[in-house]
Every structure is written in C-alpha cells, then in structure tokens.
Amino acid sequence: MATLTFTRDDRYNAFITMLDNAETGPGKLSGIGIAIKDNISTRGIQTTCASRILEGYLPPYDAHVVTLVKKAGAGIVGKTNMDEFGMGTTTENSAFGPTKNPADTSRVPGGSSGGSAAAVASGMVRMALGTDTGGSIRCPAAFCGIVGHKPTYGRVSRYGLVAYANSLEQIGPMARTVSDISLLMEVLTGYDPRDSTSVNCPYAHIPDPDIRGLKIGVPEEYFGEGVDPRVASVVWDGISLLERKGADIITCRMPSMAYALAAYYVTCTSEASSNLARFDGVRYGPPADTRQTWHESFQERRRDGFGTEVKRRIMLGTFALSSGYYGKYYAKAQAARQQVRNDFLRLFREVDVIAGPTMPTVAFRIGEKTDPLSMYLSDILTVPANLAGIPAISVPCGTSEGLPVGLQIMGPHFRDERVIDVAYAFEQGVSR
Amino acid sequence: MTGTADTAGQESRVMDFSDDEVIIGLEIHCQLDTLTKLFCGCSTDYRDDGPNTHVCPICLGLPGSLPRVNRKAIEYALRVAKALNCTIVEESEFARKNYFYPDLNKGFQITQYDRPLAVKGYLDIEGDDGEKRVRITRVHVEEDPGRLVHKGGADRAKYTLVDYNRAGIPLIEIVTEPDIRSPKEARKFLNKLRATLEYLGVFDSEKEGSLRVDANISIQPRGWFDREGKGKADRGRAEVKNISSYKGVEKALTFEVTRQKNALRRGQRLGTETRHFVETRGVTTSSRSKEMEQEYRYFPEPDLRPLRVCTWADEIVLPELPDARRARFITQYGCSPIHARTLTGDLRVAEFYEQVAGIDPVFVATWVADTLLGELNYRDMSINRVSPDWFRELIVLVHKGNVTDKGGIEVLRSLLDQIRESGSCETPGVCVGRLGLRVLERTAETMSEDDPVVKAAREVIAEQPQAVADFAAGKKEAFNFLVGKVMKKTRGRAKPADVNQVLLAILGKEG
Numbered sequence: 020m021a022t023l024t025f026t027r028d029d030r031y032n033a034f035i036t037m038l039d040n041a042e043t044g045p046g047k048l049s050g051i052g053i054a055i056k057d058n059i060s061t062r063g064i065q066t067t068c069a070s071r072i073l074e075g076y077l078p079p080y081d082a083h084v085v086t087l088v089k090k091a092g093a094g095i096v097g098k099t100n101m102d103e104f105g106m107g108t109t110t111e112n113s114a115f116g117p118t119k120n121p122a123d124t125s126r127v128p129g130g131s132s133g134g135s136a137a138a139v140a141s142g143m144v145r146m147a148l149g150t151d152t153g154g155s156i157r158c159p160a161a162f163c164g165i166v167g168h169k170p171t172y173g174r175v176s177r178y179g180l181v182a183y184a185n186s187l188e189q190i191g192p193m194a195r196t197v198s199d200i201s202l203l204m205e206v207l208t209g210y211d212p213r214d215s216t217s218v219n220c221p222y223a224h225i226p227d228p229d230i231r232g233l234k235i236g237v238p239e240e241y242f243g244e245g246v247d248p249r250v251a252s253v254v255w256d257g258i259s260l261l262e263r264k265g266a267d268i269i270t271c272r273m274p275s276m277a278y279a280l281a282a283y284y285v286t287c288t289s290e291a292s293s294n295l296a297r298f299d300g301v302r303y304g305p306p307a308d309t310r311q312t313w314h315e316s317f318q319e320r321r322r323d324g325f326g327t328e329v330k331r332r333i334m335l336g337t338f339a340l341s342s343g344y345y346g347k348y349y350a351k352a353q354a355a356r357q358q359v360r361n362d363f364l365r366l367f368r369e370v371d372v373i374a375g376p377t378m379p380t381v382a383f384r385i386g387e388k389t390d391p392l393s394m395y396l397s398d399i400l401t402v403p404a405n406l407a408g409i410p411a412i413s414v415p416c417g418t419s420e421g422l423p424v425g426l427q428i429m430g431p432h433f434r435d436e437r438v439i440d441v442a443y444a445f446e447q448g449v450s451r
Numbered sequence: 452m453t454g455t456a457d458t459a460g461q462e463s464r465v466m467d468f469s470d471d472e473v474i475i476g477l478e479i480h481c482q483l484d485t486l487t488k489l490f491c492g493c494s495t496d497y498r499d500d501g502p503n504t505h506v507c508p509i510c511l512g513l514p515g516s517l518p519r520v521n522r523k524a525i526e527y528a529l530r531v532a533k534a535l536n537c538t539i540v541e542e543s544e545f546a547r548k549n550y551f552y553p554d555l556n557k558g559f560q561i562t563q564y565d566r567p568l569a570v571k572g573y574l575d576i577e578g579d580d581g582e583k584r585v586r587i588t589r590v591h592v593e594e595d596p597g598r599l600v601h602k603g604g605a606d607r608a609k610y611t612l613v614d615y616n617r618a619g620i621p622l623i624e625i626v627t628e629p630d631i632r633s634p635k636e637a638r639k640f641l642n643k644l645r646a647t648l649e650y651l652g653v654f655d656s657e658k659e660g661s662l663r664v665d666a667n668i669s670i671q672p673r674g675w676f677d678r679e680g681k682g683k684a685d686r687g688r689a690e691v692k693n694i695s696s697y698k699g700v701e702k703a704l705t706f707e708v709t710r711q712k713n714a715l716r717r718g719q720r721l722g723t724e725t726r727h728f729v730e731t732r733g734v735t736t737s738s739r740s741k742e743m744e745q746e747y748r749y750f751p752e753p754d755l756r757p758l759r760v761c762t763w764a765d766e767i768v769l770p771e772l773p774d775a776r777r778a779r780f781i782t783q784y785g786c787s788p789i790h791a792r793t794l795t796g797d798l799r800v801a802e803f804y805e806q807v808a809g810i811d812p813v814f815v816a817t818w819v820a821d822t823l824l825g826e827l828n829y830r831d832m833s834i835n836r837v838s839p840d841w842f843r844e845l846i847v848l849v850h851k852g853n854v855t856d857k858g859g860i861e862v863l864r865s866l867l868d869q870i871r872e873s874g875s876c877e878t879p880g881v882c883v884g885r886l887g888l889r890v891l892e893r894t895a896e897t898m899s900e901d902d903p904v905v906k907a908a909r910e911v912i913a914e915q916p917q918a919v920a921d922f923a924a925g926k927k928e929a930f931n932f933l934v935g936k937v938m939k940k941t942r943g944r945a946k947p948a949d950v951n952q953v954l955l956a957i958l959g960k961e962g
Binding site: 058059060066068073076078079080082177178179180181182184185186212213214215216289290292293295296297298299301302303309313314317337340341342345349 | 508511512513514515516517519520547551553556557558559610611613748749750753754755756
C-alpha cells in the first residue's frame, strides 16, 4: 500500500469531494490516481449526484466498478462534479456550482461527466470514471479534448451507479490517451451477477492501429442541420486521416436519426421519473420534516432538494408514462428506439464502424444555453449509440476556434475493441 | 345527486331483489415461503427479529442498488400456476408500479403488469351447490413493501416508524374471475387455495400476515354477470381492500352483502368504491382516499430482463395435491368422502392423520376429523401443537376399550387445555388415571358385590322400582332407562355390554 499525493488545487471546480489521501495497491492500475463521478457509489464517501437531495449521503457499499478499480491498485482521489443526476450537457446543473473547461475557463466542460473530464484534461488525475446516458462521457471528452468511451450496454456492471435512465446508461473510462482507455476497459468489464443486464464479455485487448481495409461508414445525418460547419470540417479532416491510414470511407444514411432525440428524451425522462421517486427524505439525504403529514413532507423535500432541470425531467417523464399518454409517448419512443437499433444493425452489415462528430459544436460559453430545448438538441449525435446500446468513443481531433473537437467512432455491439482500435489508429496518426 | 322523480321511478322498477345474486371476485396475495427475498439475499425469517435487521442496499432501495430475481421464487410461483391449471406464458416481464408511500422503499413496486407469469387457470372447489370451478385470471409475482408502525395506534400516534424487514418478500398475486357467488364460497375457495399452496410447499399460512385478500363484491340481477354485464344497469360494486385473515374474508363479504342489499332496498345507487375492512368491528368502511382511479404509470422494469418461463415450467413436477390425496384416502384408508375432504383440506392434518391412521384408519379418521379438529377449532389451536405420539397413545386406549369414547374425549380436552396453558401435557395414560376414566373391567361372570358394575346395577334397581316394574311388565324402554342410569352412576366407565349383561342377570333372577 502506498499513499498517493495529488494536486488539491481544484481551480476548475472539477470535484465535489476530494479525499485527503488515496490508497493504492498492486495491480493493473497500481499507483494511478482515479477520479470517480459522483453518481457512482463509494462506501463511506459522500455520493451526491450533485444534488442537494443526497447531500451527506454516505453509501454503505461500493459500486462494482469501484471495487474493481480499487482491486486493480488505483487510488480514488475524489468524486467529480456533474449535472445533477446526469441531467445536462454542461455541468452547470450542479448543486455545487458549475465546472469550468480547462481549455477555456469561460466555457463549459460539457456534461454530464464534466468534472471527470476537467480533472483529466487539467492533469489533476490520469484517468476518471464517467457515466454516459445520452452522451455524458463523450460530450465532455470532446469539449475538454480528452478521450471518453461509452462501452456496449451490459459490458460494465451498473451495480452502484445511481440510476438516471437504466436502459440507456453505462459507466465508462475517461483518459488522455486511447491506451489508458483500453487499460481501464480491461479493469471495468466482466460479468457481475448483481446486475441482471450484465453480460459476460470481458475486455482483454491491446489497441492495434492497423486499420487497413476497414470500412468506415459516415452517415449524412451526422453532418446535417445544426452541425457547425467549422466543426464538420475538422471532423472530415479527421476522417480523411483514417482514409490515408488505409480505411475505406463509405457515406451512408441513418433515417431514424429524425426520431432519435425524441425517443431518447421520452425514454430517459420516463425512467428518471420512476428512479428518482425514492428520494423522499425517509431513508437518506437531509431528513424529512416529521411534523408534517408524509405527503406534505415528501413534497417539500422534493421541491427543495431537486434542481430545476431535474424537476422538469421528472414532470416530463411522469406525463409520458401517464395512462392515456403511455401509448402516445413511451410506447412510441420504444418503437422509434427499435428503428434506431435496426438502422445500426443494417449499417453494420455494410461497414465496420461509423464515424462522425461527437458534438455539433464546440463548448458553449458558461450561461450561454438558457433554453432547455436548444440544449437537448446538442445531444443529437450522441444519443443514437445509447438508444441502440452500441459502443462509442470520442477522441480529440483538432480544434475549431481554438476549442477542442471530438471525433466519434461507433461500432457494433460488443465490438468495443474495434472502436478503440480505430480511435488508437487516429490518435497515432495525429501525433505522428 | 340523482334524487329526481324520474330516477326514483327507475329505481322502483328494479326494487324486486328476490332474484339477485352475489358476485365476488378475489385478488389474493400470499407470501412465498422462500429462504431469501425476491430481489436480494436477505433472509425472509424476520418475524421474531427487531425492525430493519433483515435489510441490505437492495431491499432498502438504496441509490445504485439493482434487483436480481430469486429463481426459487419464480419456480414456486410457477408451481402454483401449474397447480391452478394456468397457461404459462412464453416470456414474462416485471414492471414498475409507481406511487409514493413511506413504506415503499424505491417509490415504486416491482410487480408484473401486462406480461404476468401465467393466465387462464381454474380451481375446483366445493361450492354452495356442489363441485364448482372458479376460473383464475392471472398469477404473477411481486415484492412486498415495508411495514408502517404507528406508535400508539393509527389514530393517536404522534409519529410513524417504518420497518423494511418485510420489503422485498416475494408475493404471489392470484386473481380470480368473478365466479364466486357467496361469502361462504369465498371462504371455501380460500381454504382450498391455501391447502393447494401448502401442498406445493410454497406457503406457510401460519406466518402472521402471510395472506392478504382484496375482494370485489356486487349484487346484480341473476344472470346479469353471465350475460357479460349486459341488460339491466350495473349496480356498482365495492372493492374491500386488505383483509388479512381467512375468517375475515367471509365476515367482510357477509357484511357487504347486507350493506349493499339494504342500500339497494332503500333505492340508493351504489357506485364503484374502495372500502376497508375493520377486523375488530367486523364492518367495512368507505376509504376516504381519492375516488379517482390511481395513476400507477406502469412501465417495464429496465433493470431486469424478461424471463423465458415456459422452459422452466416443463421441469416442474407437482407433488400430490389435495384432490388426489382425498381420492387416495378414500381408496387406501376407506375414509368416508366427508372425512377424506376434511382430512385433506389442510396439509398438516393430512400428514398427522397418516401418521396415526395405522391403528384403524376409519376409526382414526372419525377421531381426527370430527373430534380432534372440533376441539382444536374450539380452542383456536393449530394441529402443530398436537404430538402424534400422545394422540396415538390415546387412540389406542380408546380403540382397545380401556377408555370409552366419552372418556377419551374428556382426556383429549384435558390434554389440549394443558398444552394451551403450559405448552406441554401429561401422557394420556397418566391423565386417564388421574381422572379415573379407566373402563371398569368385569373380572369374571361373578355377581360379586365387589364388582363396581354389579354394585351400581343393584343400587339403580333399588332406586328405580317403577322402572323395574315396567320392565317386568314388558316395557323395553324401561330397560334402556336403567342402562342409562347405571352408565351415569359409573361415570361412563362401564362397557354398555357389561351393563346389559349384569342388569339382565340381576333382573332376570329377581323377576
């Protein structure tokens, strides 16, 4: 056992909780300091999901991934800031204040894993765990100029991840290099009997930069309306680099993209409205006022404890699941979701991976996005992978207006290795 | 309000209630008797332990915890579905039922909604008019919520405590079609269901709170229901929630029949309402909760995969069920159909009977079905508290004639009272001695005055000169009268045959 020292100067407000010392041990991650997103349960360490409603909550158990990284010798240095319960694209929706983008402190780091991204990008830690429900790993990775991977659904146990939208989210690695992403994947993956959606598919792979003959599909929709042409141009340059390394570029279409965002927001808000029902002040967080009747105290606790965006999504989801609307919204969203899956399945019969921008723009200015709808629109390129459950990585591919741009690579189910290989090839190509 | 002259006229046209029928449908929740909870490894044996001692992150619904299906609970439920002759679906799915309540750890209950484990079954029962089939709509599995404890009673409590020991206990929900036609039939259905569940080894009815029943009840013109609710207007119905005992179901429904009949007679319109059974007062009261349909926002549980249960169901082999055992008791032991039904109506009784039947199956059947169960019922005791060993000893004494039937019952009562008082009892032999109930054995054919039967007979003859004279005059009844007097004098310990013989000997000689 050794104790890790690390910079405690949190100038970007990347952390909600910083630990005084991080114990490290032998193993694949020996001596490495790792930051954990604050929606992943850590035994005896406050886990708030950046919400007032969980302030002071000390989980009595470790999430499966926390057990795994500890066992691999990593030292947990703290819990990172995020959008409350993962609901946001900027890390501004935090009860603990916004995180700043190390690339430009007037900008947001992206979200919802903005704290993890900033901690890695600023060099405070070598790697971090994020979670990705609709792009929450890839968006901040792109905005901060680091690598972030959303694994195939089921490949990493969700046990201990405070649920936002169970059917969409995965825990995944964030780091400065693809090799570190690959290393962390080796630790995080594998079967966990406690998660019924867990699949026994361990990742044991060394990234291979040889992509000669690989077919890369580029959907037109990923360069369509709403995508900043300057970002599009940087990403096209990146795709050309892959072509120069021997890959075949094939343009294709993904018609289901038209429904993806709606399907995503109906699904995630529906699940969230149910998941967040347990926060009532009875069992954890600041206690309820027992002088009131239980429903009054529940109402007060939830009114005061949740932020605006969380309340908005709870109400949206509650509405979507109501009888009389279920068929109109939730059921339709599931049908659209199936179309997205089908589109990917069809495309992956013709191509090996799909590439495009991670985000339609570079990082926003802090406070720039005030209209929730325009904020939701910025998730359009990341949510399809969550709807389909496929692996997707964001790798830095240059800058636009001096701000980082991310290249997104998506692959078929359980082909995280292939996606990581392409990202690695790209990273090697850029650095050479 | 509908108190216009017009509606009053309409009411009067349906004022004839002679041809009404009671329509009852039941929704039964039973705790499945698994070792661990439905979605975690916590023990289900919580009843004697302190509050919140059988809990973990999963059954507390702590953030980040995930449910994992206890395969045993599903197997148990499938056994039930099979025994109830249900169609087991290809693929079954859990769903979330969302509502807020302090005993609900996650703000939703994991249950089943549109894809239950099994549908369309039946259970044959002894109905009011003979054998009857009650159709089963569906069988599904869900988790029990926690329990609220109102310190000092629900009305006066200053605060309420929550105990999550019960949270996550597997429940099976069985829904019947509205095929039951009387409160008594409802009771019989529940008894048969309980027996079936216990035979399957999936349920322990003796555990407190292991059964809860919701009953739908309405009174409709005869045949209304069979015409699928067509014809005269639906007269509304009541759903009586959360009845927690077998006797309570019959009581609550009987109360409802009277209440609804009275209301209809007075010309009131009965809407659809939820009522609560107040066990202590034997009445149902209208729940003050919202009249509108609850909004549960069901959707598929995303943390659990659908279960391909049809493949599991094939592997399930059912044990002998009550009907089969009843048939066997008739053929194997020669039990009367009525005794066979009583003896097999409760697994423990059936097993108890089989342990002691060897002495003389028909004789023992009467003793267990009529005598023992009657005495237990009178004392509200379970057969679990009767040891087959001492019961066997008692039966042997009676069977051999060492104790008369009447004496045997006296001993049984004494022993049961002892068990109820102190938890244990003396042996039947000791009890017989203490109570002086051993049958008076006639040593020989002698007419010696030392023989207690002879002594008693002589005393009676001396006391009843009129009867003796009547007998001498040829009145047969007079003899029976004298026999009765002798039996009484010997406190039932004399054998009737001995009394007959001695009386005849004396009277014959003297006459």
